[in-house]
Amino acid sequence: MRLSFSNFVFSILFISVFLFSCSSSETGNDKTKKSAYKNLPKSSGQIDEVILVMDDAYWKGELGNVLREILAEDYPALPQSEPRFDLRQIPYKAFKDLFKRGSTIVFVSPTNCDSDLCRHTKAAFENYTKQGNDFLISFKDVYASPQKVVYLSAPDASGLASNILANDERILKAVSEIENQKALRSALASRENSSFAKAVSKKCFVDATIPKSYRKVIEADSLYWFRQDLEEAVSNLVFHVKQFPKNFDDADFDVAQFIIDARNEYGEAYVKSDTEGSFMTTETNFEPDFKPAVINVKTVIESRGLWYLTKDYMGGPFLNYAYFDKANDRVVLMDAWIYAPKYDKRPQIRRLEQLMQNANFL
DSSP states (O other), rough: OOHHHHHHHHHHHHHHHHHHHHHHHHHHHHHOOOOSSOOOOOOOOOOEEEEEOOOOHHHHHHHHHHHHHHHSSTTTTOOSSSSSEEEEEEOGGGOOOOGBBEEEEEEEESSOOSSHHHHHHHHHHHTGGOSOSSSEEEESSSSSBEEEEEEEESSHHHHHHHHHTTTTTHHHHHHHHHHHHHHHHTTTTOBBBBBHHHHHHHHHHHEOOTTTTTTEEEEETTTEEEEEEEEEEEEEEEEEEEEEEEHHHHHHBBBHHHHHHHHHHHHHHOOSSTTTOOEEOSSSSSSEEEEEETTEEEEEEEEEEEEETTSOOEEEEEEEEEEEEEEEEEEEHHHHHEEETSSSHHHHHHHHHHHTOOOOOO
């Protein structure tokens, strides 16, 4: 994929406007209600496990289809198909006990029906009118903590399905909030290695949290490589710095190619197997995805794709964030990649994703 400087600038402007509008919208329509309960139980569930409370008939029909289309779509750039969220649908009568401790719960119901779920959903909207007459409202820490409870409703099922399709990004944002926090807590279960963090800050200009479960593999002039080995699941974090490209302002400058070349360069230099002449490179038969993103107010380029070892049979997904810091004449890159042939890749890449998204480019 070719990403020119002009497209890069346009994407930055677009994402900035989009994030501002989302932020403004959430302030008015997605306010959270302080729980009236004290000593709430701890929420439960695996990372990205979402409980959907909705009638079986709606789950098997159009409403279920649009929810699966958005919430269970393929997580991007994995070697095998894995859903963005693991959905667990239950009828309202089953919503009790352990289900109430789920970290993310979504109630889905039209209001032109007569059922316990309809009445519960209507009450939620009527009791919290400060959130407006929107089709989506959400609250924190209702039955457990930390927890997000989301309600999706409209007068009829068809209208609700249309609202869901038209507001997919907003729904994903609401459902992702607590799951992102869970992924970050899981990544930091071993706590922080402060000496590693200080070294990365000084040499690679990134304020990032490095878990104690990671060990240092390589330290070079402008690069750090950290690795975690857990039961045949290997997670890697790489921070490195490149000189800002002199032709960055040229119309034909290819941002995407610059990023791929940068990660291929360190892959060939440092990431090898026991097979002679083998090294890590980016899979070109599976074209990486590139898009602008924002990390702590800094606009970056996010890239996702697959890596493999030449002359060998190892490979997996990678995630990269590149910050083009023109003021300081440098490009700072955070690169994560995993090797876990016997395990699902999404939970592991999600932990790395949250480590990087909570970093700060200096």
